[in-house]
Amino acid sequence: xxxxxxxxxxxxxxxxALVAAACGDDDATTTTGAAATTxxxxxxxxxxxxxxxxxxxxxxxxxxxxxxxxxxxxxxxxATMIVLDRVNPADRPETPVEQVIDDMVAQxxxxxxxxxxxxxxxxxLGAERNPEVPxxxxxxxxxxxDGKDYRADLANLGNVMGRMEYGKMIAGCAAALTTETGKxxxxxxxxNDETRRLANSVFLGARYCWENYLGNDPADLEFxxxxxxxxxxxxxxxxxxxxxxxxxxxxxxxxxxxxxDTTEGLVVAGQRAAGxxxxxxxxxxxxxxxxxxxxxxxxxxxxxxxxxxLEVAQSVIDGTFTADFQWLGPDWDDINNPExxxxxxxxxxxxxxxxxxxxETFIAGLADGSINLYVGPLNYQDGSxxxxxGEVATDFQIWYTEQLLEGMIGASSxx
Amino acid sequence: MTxxxxxxxFRAGSRLIAVALALGFTSLxxxxxxxxxxxxxxxxxxxxLGTGDKxxxxxxxxxxLVLASAGLVITFxxxxxxxxxxxxxxxxxxxxxxxxxxxxxxxxxxxxxxILAGLAGGLLWGLLAGALRVYGRVNEIFGGLGLDFVATGLxxxxxxxxxxxxGIASTSGTDPFPREAWLPTIGNxxxxxxxxxxxxxxxxxxxxxxxxxxxxRLKAVGANATSAFIIGIRTHRYLxxxxxxxxxxAGVAGTVQVIGFQHKLVPAISGGYGxxxxxxxxLAAYRAAFIAPIAFFFVMISVGSSQLSLxxxxxSSIGGVxxxxxxxxxxxxxxxQAQRARHGAVAVED
Numbered sequence: 108x109x110x111x112x113x114x115x116x117x118x119x120x121x122x123x124a125l126v127a128a129a130c131g132d133d134d135a136t137t138t139t140g141a142a143a144t145t146x147x148x149x150x151x152x153x154x155x156x157x158x159x160x161x162x163x164x165x166x167x168x169x170x171x172x173x174x175x176x177x178x179x180x181x182x183x184x185x186a187t188m189i190v191l192d193r194v195n196p197a198d199r200p201e202t203p204v205e206q207v208i209d210d211m212v213a214q215x216x217x218x219x220x221x222x223x224x225x226x227x228x229x230x231x232l233g234a235e236r237n238p239e240v241p242x243x244x245x246x247x248x249x250x251x252x253d254g255k256d257y258r259a260d261l262a263n264l265g266n267v268m269g270r271m272e273y274g275k276m277i278a279g280c281a282a283a284l285t286t287e288t289g290k291x292x293x294x295x296x297x298x299n300d301e302t303r304r305l306a307n308s309v310f311l312g313a314r315y316c317w318e319n320y321l322g323n324d325p326a327d328l329e330f331x332x333x334x335x336x337x338x339x340x341x342x343x344x345x346x347x348x349x350x351x352x353x354x355x356x357x358x359x360x361x362x363x364x365x366x367x368d369t370t371e372g373l374v375v376a377g378q379r380a381a382g383x384x385x386x387x388x389x390x391x392x393x394x395x396x397x398x399x400x401x402x403x404x405x406x407x408x409x410x411x412x413x414x415x416x417l418e419v420a421q422s423v424i425d426g427t428f429t430a431d432f433q434w435l436g437p438d439w440d441d442i443n444n445p446e447x448x449x450x451x452x453x454x455x456x457x458x459x460x461x462x463x464x465x466x467e468t469f470i471a472g473l474a475d476g477s478i479n480l481y482v483g484p485l486n487y488q489d490g491s492x493x494x495x496x497g498e499v500a501t502d503f504q505i506w507y508t509e510q511l512l513e514g515m516i517g518a519s520s521x522x
Numbered sequence: 523m524t525x526x527x528x529x530x531x532f533r534a535g536s537r538l539i540a541v542a543l544a545l546g547f548t549s550l551x552x553x554x555x556x557x558x559x560x561x562x563x564x565x566x567x568x569x570x571l572g573t574g575d576k577x578x579x580x581x582x583x584x585x586x587l588v589l590a591s592a593g594l595v596i597t598f599x600x601x602x603x604x605x606x607x608x609x610x611x612x613x614x615x616x617x618x619x620x621x622x623x624x625x626x627x628x629x630x631x632x633x634x635x636x637i638l639a640g641l642a643g644g645l646l647w648g649l650l651a652g653a654l655r656v657y658g659r660v661n662e663i664f665g666g667l668g669l670d671f672v673a674t675g676l677x678x679x680x681x682x683x684x685x686x687x688x689g690i691a692s693t694s695g696t697d698p699f700p701r702e703a704w705l706p707t708i709g710n711x712x713x714x715x716x717x718x719x720x721x722x723x724x725x726x727x728x729x730x731x732x733x734x735x736x737x738x739r740l741k742a743v744g745a746n747a748t749s750a751f752i753i754g755i756r757t758h759r760y761l762x763x764x765x766x767x768x769x770x771x772a773g774v775a776g777t778v779q780v781i782g783f784q785h786k787l788v789p790a791i792s793g794g795y796g797x798x799x800x801x802x803x804x805l806a807a808y809r810a811a812f813i814a815p816i817a818f819f820f821v822m823i824s825v826g827s828s829q830l831s832l833x834x835x836x837x838s839s840i841g842g843v844x845x846x847x848x849x850x851x852x853x854x855x856x857x858x859q860a861q862r863a864r865h866g867a868v869a870v871e872d
Contacts, residue, residue: 191832196695196784199838200793201583201821202828203784209575209710210832225694228786236710297692336682336693343671344678344693344789509689520691 150424151184154218157211159204160192161223162339162368167399168392169338169368169410173222173245175393176412180420189216195225197341204229205236212237218423220245220416224301225338234264241428243267243419245412246301248506251432255507265430267415269450272308272505273437273473274408275364276480277452278389279312280469281405282362284320284462285387289327292355294348295334296367298520304508306332309364310515311480312469320465325514331360332517338368349375356386362405364389370396376403387457397455404455405462411451434502439474481505486513540852547851548844557834566841569829570822578711582783583793584821585720586611586775590799591806591813592723593648593771598808599731600764601744606651606666607772608796609673610644614773615780616677617643619696619787622703622780623685629702633715633781636703640777641770647673648769652762662765678789685787695788705782713782720814723771728810730767740764772796798824801849807856820845 158177162170170192177188189211194204204226211219221230222245230244240263247266248254258264282291291313293306310330317328333355336345348367352375355363365372365388376388377400387403390396394411397404415435422428438448452470454463472478483494487510494500510519549559570580590607597604618640625632647669654665678693685696705713731737742750743760751757779791802820806812827841 189832191828193838196788197790199828200790200795201579201824206575206579207828210569210828213573213575214832225692228695228698297690297694299690299692334691336678336691341693341789343674518691520689 151186154186155215157216157219158188158190159194159207159221161195161225164192167370167396172393172410173412176416179413183417205233208233212240234261238263241423250430262430266432268434269410270436271450274450274452275305275308276312278364278408279309280316281466282364283313283317284465286362288359288361290329290360292360292363293332294363294365294372295332296338298334300507304505307512330515362387365391370399373400401456403457405458406455408452411449488519540855543851544848547847557836565829566826569826580821580825582711583825584818585716586778587795587817588720589723589771589775590795591802591817592727593768594799594803595727595810597764597768598803599744600740603663604768605663606669608792609670610647610769610772611776611792611796612673612677613647614640614644614776615791618777619780622699632703636781637777640773644773645766645770648765652765656758656761693789696786698786704785716778716782724814805849805852
């Protein structure tokens, strides 16, 4: 009887398989037909590009900023985006990044964006396997000729990153101008070159405004960093950002600045404010991030990937793509210009009028170059010299920041 | 005996009904989400078997699921709810990673050692849960679950601590292993050694359960430990042996995950295949012969479901919904059939 039971199962599965296969053939033909009809359209409309996101496409943070840049390309060029979100080993253990790249290429993608630091291994491998397909690994450095990890052999994999140091300095300034307890908490993701340089930038902006606009002693500003261990919460693996945010507020911090991909810091601040506490937060990454709790939001430093991604897509259409390293700053004429500025800052409802005035002055100073916070003397956390007196940091020094700065509380690396 | 025939007949029928109901329910969900059910199933098929690379990916995902499931057949047969299988996979992965990172003996040497180390890691972790059950009277569900947390804690500690990437503290994963420690592949993905391990596991467990006194006694222990003890079976030994074998196979699954699939250690290295394996074994009614096709079907759904996002814009968690529904419906229909069969049996005896 067991044999018969097995036989039945096999029959059921086979019938299912046959039905699926039969349907598959039909549909494949239709798709081919549709593709053939579009060959007469403009070149941009023929462009199919892949967008690989590390988190959910609606995370109100890092991944959504990329997703909307992809939509921008669709609007501007009439191109078609193939998107896969939540590509990380926790959410999709059976789908490594290189497999997604192969899939997208097989599906006709002529350009692929791998949009997370976490995709390094997969992006390098995927580029190696598909040398004829232009790709971008955002936030990476493999195409930086003077960088530490230059890969001359990968002529098809370029990098794009925004100079978020400016956005973070502005965020730090807004926090320092607002805090009543003099305690600012930075909700950090994992620890690497990128996150250290961004945390440092927040600190530099906060200290500058605390000292210069409020006339306070820098020693009275307490700036602590807590790392959760990844770009977003993975239950059981990372620290829970909601818990970390609550711990910050319990310890007297009244402004949390987020460095993670998602908005827990702002959400917790909104909840605590609803309970009568005087607290604020600064989210990160995405233009619309303040929406989750606008009344406590001081503003948001955000990435605008659209303009550069559009240039890349155009170069692929024109056949002029080169794999280069682009580290792009704000358009200082209008940092919120959606067509020209790679990094922006939007004030939130929680920012007071006086603070907003000072912040405007600060931004103007960054814009005209009269304020440069990466000038020595600056020491690392262990007291070693980062920048000697009067020394202006090079891009290399900023990108590959080795430690947090002196005066910051928190880990520079894992113990 | 005659009255048992209909029972088995119904069982086979219940699978048919379960599959039909689950597919019907899923079709309804997909239709509500605004997509065509036929297109959805076509994409699941195409996305898992459509090209050589996808087929290879599906097979490489199938291997750890089959290994974990094969081990679970043994523990389930012994009446043990081995929820600790996830932790056993992780411990196997950790042990194999250690070999891949630290040992330099050429590909053959590294791989042999890594498989043995992974096997030992899983075996010890399974044995620990078994010992807690047998000697500490800690139910294997709680012991196993506790050990799962310990294993996850250990892997996170290693990834963010001693085995971290230079200058980085991230739970993302270790550096990729040197290429000598990767399982050799045909094409980009397919590692024949992994497939051989999976086939050996299924055949081995089938033979063990069907053709040996060990298997027979194990089933006796699982059916009624007290009676088994009274007729002279040393139940403790059998429980420990079952946990050891189950753990060893799970450990090999972890090994394949690290040296055959991810090529590095990541916190989510188990891939959830331990828990998915429990569903596979439930659907297989604890029988080794069914594991391979059912696991393959499950893996097709898991791997293919990323196509649902890619091409239809559907949330790819629909794959998990299909798997869960299938098991739920199978268990419900099975229970209903069993109840009917009991009434039928009573009627026959009357």
